[in-house]
Amino acid sequence: MIEARHLTKTFRDKKRGEIHATEAVSFQVVPGQIYGLLGANGAGKTTTLRLLATLLQPTAGSATVAGFDVVRDAQHVRAHVGFLAASTALYGRLTARETIAYFGKLNGMAAEDIQHRTQRLADELDMHEFLDRRCDKFSTGMKQKTSIARTLIHDPVVMIFDEPTVGLDVMAARTIVRFVRDCRARGKTVIYSTHVMSEVEKLCDVIGIIHGGRLLAEGTLEQLRDRFGEQEMEEIFVKVAGEEG
Amino acid sequence: MNWKNIITIYLKELRDMLRDRRTLISMIVIPTLVMPGLVLGIGFVSYKIVNQARSTVPAVMVLGGEDSPKARAALAANQRIKIIPTTADWKQRISDKKVRAAVEIPSGFDAAIERGAPTAIKIYNYEGEMRSGFAVGEVRRFFTQYRDKVIAARLAERSLPVTLIRPFDVNSENVAPPEKVGGNVIGGLIPYFFLLLSFTGAMYPAMDLTAGEKERGTMEAILSSPIARIDLVLGKFFMVLTASLSTVLFSLVSMGLTFVIGGAMLARSGAAQRAALPSLDPFGLLAVVGMVLPMAVLFSAALLTISLFAKSFKEAQSYVSPLIIVIIMPAVVGLLPGVELNARLALVPILNVSLVSKELVSGVWHWNYLALIFGSSCVYAAIALALAVRMFNREDVIFRT
Numbered sequence A: 001m002i003e004a005r006h007l008t009k010t011f012r013d014k015k016r017g018e019i020h021a022t023e024a025v026s027f028q029v030v031p032g033q034i035y036g037l038l039g040a041n042g043a044g045k046t047t048t049l050r051l052l053a054t055l056l057q058p059t060a061g062s063a064t065v066a067g068f069d070v071v072r073d074a075q076h077v078r079a080h081v082g083f084l085a086a087s088t089a090l091y092g093r094l095t096a097r098e099t100i101a102y103f104g105k106l107n108g109m110a111a112e113d114i115q116h117r118t119q120r121l122a123d124e125l126d127m128h129e130f131l132d133r134r135c136d137k138f139s140t141g142m143k144q145k146t147s148i149a150r151t152l153i154h155d156p157v158v159m160i161f162d163e164p165t166v167g168l169d170v171m172a173a174r175t176i177v178r179f180v181r182d183c184r185a186r187g188k189t190v191i192y193s194t195h196v197m198s199e200v201e202k203l204c205d206v207i208g209i210i211h212g213g214r215l216l217a218e219g220t221l222e223q224l225r226d227r228f229g230e231q232e233m234e235e236i237f238v239k240v241a242g243e244e245g
Numbered sequence B: 001m002n003w004k005n006i007i008t009i010y011l012k013e014l015r016d017m018l019r020d021r022r023t024l025i026s027m028i029v030i031p032t033l034v035m036p037g038l039v040l041g042i043g044f045v046s047y048k049i050v051n052q053a054r055s056t057v058p059a060v061m062v063l064g065g066e067d068s069p070k071a072r073a074a075l076a077a078n079q080r081i082k083i084i085p086t087t088a089d090w091k092q093r094i095s096d097k098k099v100r101a102a103v104e105i106p107s108g109f110d111a112a113i114e115r116g117a118p119t120a121i122k123i124y125n126y127e128g129e130m131r132s133g134f135a136v137g138e139v140r141r142f143f144t145q146y147r148d149k150v151i152a153a154r155l156a157e158r159s160l161p162v163t164l165i166r167p168f169d170v171n172s173e174n175v176a177p178p179e180k181v182g183g184n185v186i187g188g189l190i191p192y193f194f195l196l197l198s199f200t201g202a203m204y205p206a207m208d209l210t211a212g213e214k215e216r217g218t219m220e221a222i223l224s225s226p227i228a229r230i231d232l233v234l235g236k237f238f239m240v241l242t243a244s245l246s247t248v249l250f251s252l253v254s255m256g257l258t259f260v261i262g263g264a265m266l267a268r269s270g271a272a273q274r275a276a277l278p279s280l281d282p283f284g285l286l287a288v289v290g291m292v293l294p295m296a297v298l299f300s301a302a303l304l305t306i307s308l309f310a311k312s313f314k315e316a317q318s319y320v321s322p323l324i325i326v327i328i329m330p331a332v333v334g335l336l337p338g339v340e341l342n343a344r345l346a347l348v349p350i351l352n353v354s355l356v357s358k359e360l361v362s363g364v365w366h367w368n369y370l371a372l373i374f375g376s377s378c379v380y381a382a383i384a385l386a387l388a389v390r391m392f393n394r395e396d397v398i399f400r401t
């Protein structure tokens, strides 16, 4: 369960002055649901997700993730969240197994549990062949599987994906999409940011269009189609963002 | 604060670093090579220079004295200087360091001595130039002996004893421990290198573990794990400290080996050459390492703080490299003659350790100052560490754009 209430983040920048990265963003994601956060560059997607993952502190507003407040209970929030961003990388000098075990330990897991869970994740993601090789020699696909495994090691109830398919080829992107669906099937609460229209169409149960730091429209794909009288997500997006601009 | 998490972070960073060739070079190879190079290099060069200057007979010109064949002949017979033909540009030649000194014998020198009339020898030299100094010393020694002979002859003529004008002799003997003598020559330099190495050893890992991680994108993943920031900082800090201290340790061990092996080799090739190795008090040296300990904490924490601010490894380098000057400056001031330890200087970081180390390696223990310096260093180190923790809690630093 994710609940954002008027989440606001203002950055102070020497050159640009005050930047309202998010302004009073409110939404709700329930377990077994994928919430798609759709927005252009600089719309405020990463900021929103970082606020939920407690990497940033909100300037105003609040949010609860898995029942914990992101400000008062940040550590508990993080213990129940898996955060995967395109920008996050792996330690090149560690093997896949060491990487996964490291995050397991940081999540307070016992060595035995880590071992079992690694075994299971490696089965599911077909990782056995490269489990004990160093990450710096990995193909993009292998890196991605390792990243997924390290995010999932502690079996979080909430998954946060920040543009996870950026820079991936079709096959690799499909692996991710399949994996995100898997998460939903297991009853996890999923929030997924992207600027790719087709991804939200295929994947998301509820879509929120964010632009200039504000959540301008929200609903299922059907609801948005009805409301804006357009079939294509791209047209809907342009209508929403265009009205604003 | 959770020690289990701190240890998890530390062990991961340690494993990561030990697999990195660049760390191994900065942590092991450089300190292992630098110290013997320094000790042997300085010892060898200074020995060589002094020896060469001593063994080559200095060239000296004689000005005038054509009417004093006796003095000239005696001077020419002296094996320890070489009389070369006089030229008109003798001053220039001394300036050019082609001639070490010139000695002026006044006209009628022999005759004046004969008569017992006052007369004087004048020596021209290149002030401050070592080899010119040696030449002057030789010329002086010669004329002093020559004068003694004249005096002895005059006393004998009057049947007076030599003790009449020389009632007693003045002799001097060095009783300072040999460590003290060696310590003064090079002693300040070696502890200073420990300071420098404790800094350079921390430099690379501090930048890699902060700015490097930010740049590679691994930092965000760690921050989204449930560990507290303070655990993350301390885990990383202990790793940087490990790198710093092992750099010092490796240099200490390699220096010890240099002294043992180098000393044995020199002893075999002639006892006199042992002087080429600087002699240091081993316990003083260990105490220096003890004093460097809080400095290593200070450096590690400060370097972490500064490089965390950078967005990339390159940017971190541009902040950290100029700091080497900050390390070198106080240490160099500590090496200057005349700068002596006092209560106020004992509170100046780096300079205080540099000053007290100079004393320690020459076997002198100022317990009060040692306590003051160690204590103040610990306070500075704690402040730096607290600052590092603060820095890791600032999102505008972690996510600087």
Ligand SMILES: Nc1ncnc2c1ncn2[C@@H]1O[C@H](COP(=O)(O)OP(=O)(O)OP(=O)(O)O)[C@@H](O)[C@H]1O
Residues within 6 Å of the ligand: A011, A012, A013, A019, A020, A021, A039, A040, A041, A042, A043, A044, A045, A046, A047, A048, A195, B396, B399, B400, B401
């Ligand atoms: N740490 C920061 N300091 C200052 N400004 C920031 C910071 N992080 C983000 N911003 C600014 O806030 C705004 C929103 O950025 P954000 O990264 O959330 O957008 P985004 O939707 O993720 O964009 P993208 O598609 O480029 O990833 C942008 O104008 C960005 O420049």
Ligand SMILES: [Mg+2]
Residues within 6 Å of the ligand: A045, A046, A047, A162, A163
């Ligand atoms: Mg983004």
